Amino acid sequence: MDASRITLRKFRPTDADDLFSWAGDDRVTRNLRWKTLESKQEALTFIREVCMPHPWRRSICIDDRSVGFISVFPGSGEDRCRADIGYAVAVEFWGQGIASKAVKMAIPQVFQDFPELVRLQAYVDVENKASHMVLEKAGFSKEGLLRKYLYLKGRVKDLIVYSILSKDESI
Numbered sequence: 001m002d003a004s005r006i007t008l009r010k011f012r013p014t015d016a017d018d019l020f021s022w023a024g025d026d027r028v029t030r031n032l033r034w035k036t037l038e039s040k041q042e043a044l045t046f047i048r049e050v051c052m053p054h055p056w057r058r059s060i061c062i063d064d065r066s067v068g069f070i071s072v073f074p075g076s077g078e079d080r081c082r083a084d085i086g087y088a089v090a091v092e093f094w095g096q097g098i099a100s101k102a103v104k105m106a107i108p109q110v111f112q113d114f115p116e117l118v119r120l121q122a123y124v125d126v127e128n129k130a131s132h133m134v135l136e137k138a139g140f141s142k143e144g145l146l147r148k149y150l151y152l153k154g155r156v157k158d159l160i161v162y163s164i165l166s167k168d169e170s171i
């Protein structure tokens, strides 16, 4: 994959068909808190009601077509020093370096867009080795194991917490 084809941009209503093609796939949503989308109409509603008002959600695009997402949710008040990051890529594009590139692209943008943010963090299922690799390649540090931390799709999960600080970002 030529890295110049990968871009991040805000979602648009015209992404509904492309969004449905990957967010309607249980293999993509399995590790996310998202419910798998069931129709193109639901994808359109999701773009309008969830993606567009989101504080920082971008479509990962190849040649400007949506093949995934990356989102950052900043804390507020005393928690505004940190934000959670999440992402996914359509199955047909797995293993081509797209998520790693997208996360690397997002990091400086996010620290610029939220000036009080100093910590970007991710919680990842211990079994989700591809996601561990994405974060490690993007410069995140593994901080530790959170045992039996949450119910995800009905199963209690052990999670690994990763972080990157604004001061690490230029490394």
Ligand SMILES: CC(C)(COP(=O)(O)OP(=O)(O)OC[C@H]1O[C@@H](n2cnc3c(N)ncnc32)[C@H](O)[C@@H]1OP(=O)(O)O)[C@@H](O)C(=O)NCCC(=O)NCCS
Pocket: 027, 028, 029, 030, 031, 032, 086, 087, 088, 089, 090, 093, 094, 095, 096, 097, 098, 099, 100, 101, 122, 123, 124, 125, 128, 129, 130, 131, 133, 134
């Ligand atoms: C996790 C996910 C985003 C990775 O996307 P991707 O574009 O395939 O990731 P990349 O190609 O950038 O990198 C993945 C790395 O993990 C490695 N990898 C993939 N599957 C792996 C596995 N089962 N075990 C170990 N490493 C694995 C790849 O080899 C690659 O490393 P490399 O570049 O050194 O070869 C994708 O699998 C996905 O969308 N999963 C479902 C949603 C999800 O889990 N999101 C994360 C929630 S925290």
